Amino acid sequence: MSKSATIEQIRSHWLVLARFIECQWLNLLRTPAYTLPTLMFPIMFYSFFGLLMIRGQAQYLLCTFATFGCIGAALFAFGVGIATERAQGWLTLLQATPAPIAAVLVGKGFGAALFAAIITLIMSVLAAVFGDVRMATGQWAGLLLVMVLGSLPFSALGIGLGMSLAPNAAPAVLNLIYLPLGFLSGLWIPVSQLPGWLQDVAVWLPPYHLAELALHVTGTRSGSALISLAILTGYTLLFVLFAAWAWRRPKTSMNQ
């Protein structure tokens, strides 16, 4: 292949990806019935628990509730989104075109990342104004980066679930996973305030480790974050394998 043909192919791939990201963002922004609850739910929780009820832990709870919000955005954007699009035929139509599946999924991933960024930014403003949280610019930026990147493993989990669940079952099943996972990982109230046996459970859950990374990057937690990074990487690989399996699972009927 000539150099110009290669350049043209790369340009074309980027264009496709840009189109999917654009369509995903436009679709989300034009769906307030989905967008507002997804954004407002964790922000409202943070306002109640992090700023009004539990005093003096605004920075800690900023990290955990931002984690809670980003995980929700990723799980629901992919889990419910893909299950619905599968049932309505949009994914089938895309699968019949030369659309690279990576572009379809990355487009969705950017939707989840956009939500993660918006949730983190709004919470950060609330934390600074009402919770008197003060951090260096690099720490604010670090929190934002951790949340945006941290949505990726949960996006992969969402893909796997979205490809496996019926569209009417997806929201209920995802809530059954999301809410207990958030509570057990110490995202609503600090892990130290949970009973001992629940603290033992928390350290095995991926949201706990994403929150730990956020706590480290904001200087709320000292010491090394390598264990959390390693465990979260392991979970990411596991979720990616699950997503790949669910996506490539042989389809023998038209309704799968």
Next chain:
Amino acid sequence: MHSKAVATCRNLSHRYQNHAALDDINLDLQPGEITVLLGPNGAGKTTLIHLLLGLVQVQQGTITVLGQAAGRREARQHTGVMLQISGVQDNLTVFELLQLFVSLYPRAMELDRLLAETDLQSLHNRRFGQLSGGQQQRVLFAIALCGNPQLLILDEPTTGMDPAVRRQIWSSLEQRRKRGTAILLCTHDMHEAEQLADRIVLLNHGRVITHDTAEQIRRRLPSQLIKVRSSIQLTSIAASDNVQSISRTDDLLTIYCHFAEPVVRAILNADPDASELEVTGTDLETAFLALTKANPSTVEAKHE
């Protein structure tokens, strides 16, 4: 003599659990031809389309599209598709949707030409969800044309369209045929089939009942319909090659045949009390109904 087929199915069979959706299908889709796929609901049409698109795994037999296994990216780059259920995102405008799909194909149509060919210029800023059913069908048709396809697969493309738009779609299909596109058109509309078909494939219970040029099929189809009330035994008139099919509801016989006169004579000779005799011509639709009639007595009567 045909040029090389754009898509071929060989000995294709497909089962859903204990149900045979397709049974030993052989089919060639030739460039510059419109093949119309007909058949009642559940005949296997959508399964065949999904197999051709690589959306469902082949269980038995082979499918090639442009020399590739069905579903390969190289095949999809030259295939346009309009499915019955497309789940297009309601919040995107016609322009945004077409822009997305145009970006997917290596030899895509220019957007302006595409909008003009499908008469969507005035709707390009409207969101898909705000369009009428017929307008949405036109957008889906435009999506199918985005890649300038060599193989165009359309599943009931004109459902919900007004007659003027339907004719416009037909005209677009005829232009595509002239340019060498192989078109597989699945429809329930016999008028559409008669207008467009170079070949007709009639599926029933997963099997090809008839596969021929539209003209040949028209010649073979029963041209007359006899309705009569009689208690006559079916076997006494079913033996003739002239009779295509017979069914009975209570004492009402419905008989499709090529020539009515000898059948009427046979009935009246055997049963002078026969009443309410009615002989009419059949159109393509009635004739196809005769061929695909699910009532087992139709088939049994013919093979008794």
